[in-house]
Amino acid sequence: MVPEVHDEDIRAAALQYVRKVSGFRAPAAHNQEVFDAAVAAVAAATAELLDGLEVRGAAPARVAG
Known part of the structure; x- marks a missing residue:
């Protein structure tokens, strides 16, 4: 089963990624x-990826909201 991914999850992951690659926890x-x-941008790309994935026999990966 594919876990549900909400918009808040996507944003949190995007924030973590940007923090990691920039080296800043909180920017000046x-x-x-x-x-x-x-x-x-990272959140939008992630949402686009999840919306486009097709997993046979599974519920949609992303639940908007």
């Missing part, structure tokens, strides 16, 4: 905009 004010944009 002058980096906040680009940091937030990266989180949004």
Whole structure:
């Protein structure tokens, strides 16, 4: 069975990824905009991936909301 993935899960994973690759847990004010944009881009790419996956015999991977 494929576990349900909610929008909050996707955003949390995106935030963790951006923190890891940037080396910043919380960016300085002058980096906040680009940091937030990266989180949004990673989250969108992840949602697109999950929405496009087809797992035979399983429920949808992602539940919006």
